[in-house]
Amino acid sequence: MRRVIEASRAEPGCHAYSYAEDVAEPGLFRVMEMWDDREALAAHFQTGHMREWQTRRTELGFYDRDLTLCDLTARADQI
Template identity: 50%
Template sequence: MIIVVGQFRIPAERMDEARPLMAKVMLATRAEAGCIEYNYAEDVLDPGLIRVSEVWESRAQLGAHLKTEHMAVWGEERTALGLSGRAITVYEADSGTAI
């Protein structure tokens, strides 16, 4: 199992424009083979800070995701929105245990 955790920043004044674009890429990604979870969440204490969390069945499926058309489009869109502070980390994990 592959877990992806991170964050990026969109200027707070552009968030109304960013939300539908983020929703579009989330829906497309969630339909991909191997995607268990794919989430963007706005930090309620820091406007414009977006938290990223993803879970994938395998690193190969994550790699295929990064090459999709919708990710290429999202890359252009987020650049145009003024994305900054992107920090994403990939972890390998077992299936986990509920707590």
């Protein structure tokens, strides 16, 4: 996971990328990502490190995903 996080943070358009285990539900990991736009996010899923992660995550016990996409048109510091 550390390699995926570091590589993702270095990608163009990535502002934040982190994993956190939920203290109320041990074993549940939440991923938070912030990207410039959907194009940058789409490019992220085509990278080598993400393709490798997609094949290895099941071996590590990551087998289910529930995705939520929030499209923010303005950040708070721009209002």
